Amino acid sequence: MKKAYINLVITTLLVAAMIAAIIYLMSNPLFTVSLFSTNYLNKTFVYQATTLVLSLLVVLITALQTKFQSVKLLSIRNIDGEVMPEPWIGITKKNKDTWKKGGLSLTIIISAVTALIIYFQVYRSGVIQTLTVPIFLLILLFALTNSFVEEVTFRHTFTSIVEYHNLSPYISKALSLITFGGAHYFGTPGKIPGVLLAGFLAWFLAKSIHETKGFFWAWLIHFIQDIIIMTALFLTLA
Template sequence: MTPLLTALIVGLAAAGIFALRPVTAKIKTVLNQNSVVDFQIKFQSLQLILTAVVLLLTYLLNPENFARFFRMGDVNAHISKITWLGVTGNETWLEIALTLGLYITIGTGIFMFFQLKKAGVDYRYFLFSLLWSIPFSMANAFSEEAIFRIGIVSPLYGIFSVSVIVLISGVVFGAPHYFGMPSGIVGALMAGFLGWLLAMSLVETQGLLIAWAIHFAQDVVIITSMILMSRKLDSVPA
């Protein structure tokens, strides 16, 4: 029963994230002159409300596991050996966040660079875009980690093997990114790999900090790029 309820909660939450976009677009109140910043202020606020509901339902499914994972965790816990990534198993998750996490962020940056080049952005607004992206990235990384990591790992831990759970998290996180940012098959694969890795970090550190931090770094790159690509950046930043 728990796996079915988990699939229902996470599935509805994922659908809810997509549903929030047209809802947000219909909110007439303008909070910032830049269209992307204005959208993100409203969207992230609504998404945090959705996240709170998911966290409550996840807690009710398995309070013991929820308490195990919904915390900072041990960043010095060792990662399992992953031969194809060159991970020996002697590294801590903090070291992985600072090395592999950096490479992933650079990869995301390269992907977004070509999107920016195609859009012909005005880099005079880089600092404006970066500063706004930080709070948006903090909120978005928390929401998505709560839904796609806590929401999957917490109720399923002890029911399925860890390898199956982290694979589910990767697939469920990657698939919607086909329509998101980064988009397409490449975007979905990148997000799927990231979801798999972050789910593993949640299990092995017994906490959310490493997963949130790596996700936050990706979102800073992505959301900064989204704001830069906005066609209304010619207006004076508010």
Template sequence: MELVLSLGMVGLATAVILNLGGVAARSTFSVSELQYVNIQLKFQALLFVVALLVLLVLLLINKENLSIFLAPGEVTAATRGVSLLGIGEGTSWLVLGVLFLFVITLGTTVFVYLQFRTSGGSWKQLFRYLPWVLLFSLTNSFSEEVVYRLGVIVPLYGRIEPGYIMLISAIAFGAPHLRGMPNGLIGAIMAGFLGWLLAKSVIETHGIFWAWFIHFVQDVVIFSAFVMAAANKALQPTTDRDAAPLG
């Protein structure tokens, strides 16, 4: 029953999220001369509402698990080994978190550079809109962690094996990135691995610190590229994907 509830809730939230870009683009509300900022601000506000609704449902489904995982957690907790990735049994998440933060951010940066290398932009343009980049990264990473990590882990933890929970989170997070950023099949695989890793961190540390922080840094890279491109008028948010990059 919990599996059905979790999949149904995350699936419904995803369907709503994938359509928020069009809703945001139709609104005339604006706070900036850069259209991308205006659309993204409205998108993030709507996404945050979705996240709050998911939290409300989780509170009703399993208040105890929500209270456990909606917290920073033990950031130095020991991890369960994964020989395929060279992760030794008992490795501290402090070491693992920093390591994966560097590796994953490097991969995201390379992928985003290849996607945006012809779109122009400059560091000067980025610094001008940096507060918006940081705000969007903060809200986007939190909202998506609520939906794709807590939305899966809270209902299922203690009911099915953690390995299956991580797999479900990976698929739920990776599939929408066929239309997100990073996008396409490679982007979906990258996002799927990230979803698996972040779910592992939440389960093993009993908190969202590493998941939220690692996700936040990836979003900083992604939103920086979108803002620089939009500011350079080489890429304008004329599609839902441009307006609403899942990251």
């Protein structure tokens, strides 16, 4: 048990270091490019490339902590599992579902809430760019890498340690909620609505990894949210 909590402390420090790196790299890119039509796209490319490398280091450290058992939780083939009751959000023993059946519905609901918040926080500032097919494909790539980086950092780390040491899933859900939700106060969406949405999303996606023993729903749901957010940012930033 002592080793389990030591690993939790190490992981929490690792996530804290990654948060610090993310915040720093957002405003202090390690290099610059002029490959794309807007400053936002060029900066995002640099940020994604840099944080992707860091996230692979996080995967390696977590793997070493768990004797590589954590790698199993990165599987995107595990898409099913029982959704455990959560009465406070309406999931009870009587109406509980499986991830394979209910995952898509939950994805749509979460995405609709994200889109609504993004509309009020971002779109109302005015659209100044035109979205083309090549640009949208680039945004899809950025959303794919960004969602991977953040899921590895904020979900896979904590859930892997908890699963490896047979601890309560509530530990990883809580740690993910606190770190991811707190980090989004200055993010997009931001302020209190951003913290609440990101915190719930963090808790929910950690739940999905525990219950499916895989990465599929966490990555997919986060990926779709990032498509919504990054598209809005492209359309409204120079």
